[in-house]
Amino acid sequence: MRIGELSERTDTSRRLLRYYEEQGLIISSRSPNGYRNYEENLVDRVLQIRGLLDAGLPTRIIKQILPCLNKPRAIHFPDATPEMLATLTLERDRMTRRIDCLIRNRDAVSEYLDAVSGKRG
Amino acid sequence: MRIGELSERTDTSRRLLRYYEEQGLIISSRSPNGYRNYEENLVDRVLQIRGLLDAGLPTRIIKQILPCLNKPRAIHFPDATPEMLATLTLERDRMTRRIDCLIRNRDAVSEYLDAVSGKRG
DNA sequence: GTCGAGCCTCACACCGGTGTCAAGGTGGGA
DNA sequence: TCCCACCTTGACACCGGTGTGAGGCTCGAC
Known part of the structure; x- marks a missing residue:
């Protein structure tokens, strides 16, 4: 999905989504025209990020924590x-x-x- | 006690103690020379403030919450x-x-x- | 072809919590 | 008396999260 949809579905401004990407919290592929493309699971991830931010954690810590929080956790330890x-x-x-x-x-x-x-x- | 002692006992910079006062989170009486004087119980209060701030609450909310958190709570409802x-x-x-x-x-x-x-x- | 919506990057600005420094008053001990 | 540690206020500055706007590209609909 593109940034607009993700923005709506997570109630998060486009600005913030770009910021989170800049901070390495989320990643996106790009369409040939340069538009960001997001996977479906980004919705949950963004909500999680918001929650952690709201809980007082800074982005740089969240960035470290997130990789451990993926579903198939036990499988691919980073x-x-x-x-x-x-x-x-x-x-x-x-x-x-x-x-x-x-x-x-x-x-x-x-x-x-x-x-x-x-x-x- | 004066600000230096409170600062040491709460591991909080003098700057921040003045800031908390400016924000109405704590109060101090003044000595004739203008120095701040703190009651003993301010130690706990400052630690509580730090905890709440660290937990992500802004000072203006903490200010509203604090009055409810005093020991003889049931007695003097504000x-x-x-x-x-x-x-x-x-x-x-x-x-x-x-x-x-x-x-x-x-x-x-x-x-x-x-x-x-x-x-x- | 043109219009509008959506996207891009870049940059300035704000706010809250905090550090730091300047310029000055106070007060106890050598 | 002088010094030093401690206090005062005030200001500037930073950092992180966020808003906002400018200037420009893309793409679908008419």
Whole structure:
């Protein structure tokens, strides 16, 4: 599909899609006329990227993480250098801390909302 | 305590502490000489702010959330306007989605790491 | 052939979080 | 008294994610 369709289906501006490509997060083939061509699975990938970005990860980390997140994961391990594994481990731990922190605060907000809605009203 | 101590204890630059104050996330009294004075509990609060920022929330949202996260929560409900409750509800849901997304991806990374470490090595 | 929609690249601009530096006040110890 | 560490405000600058617009090409429909 072309960029317009991908843009609509992922609710992501064309600008951003080009940016993600520039950052190496997604790839596209080109038609003879220079138009980008996207595979069907890019839809999911873009949504995943958005989610990770929204979760606070920078593109350069996402770029490292994405290759591990493909479906037939166990089959074609990319060439995992020790540094990359270290980065991934580090990042996984960061994510865990982030998750814990988010959960704590989400629950606090939730409790608060419950309390407010439940009080004398 | 003064800004230097708070900075050390929270591992946060003085610059950022002033910025957080400027954004209304923390408050300080002033000594006659103009120096900022911080209460003991600011340490926890700053750490919480850092966590939320790191989790991807912008300061203006954190500012709204923080008042709900104080210890004697059930006691002094701040004046919760309907708009604010709506914002909080919205943000809570965003946090939940973020959490889910982070967990999914964290687990995927984790699985990948497990697979790599477990394969023929 | 021409018009419009969609695509291309390039570039400037914004905003939020943060670093850094300048110029200056404060205050305790040698 | 002087020095140094610490504080103040203010400004400029960066980086990453994103918007926007200019100038130009492509392609299908009329």
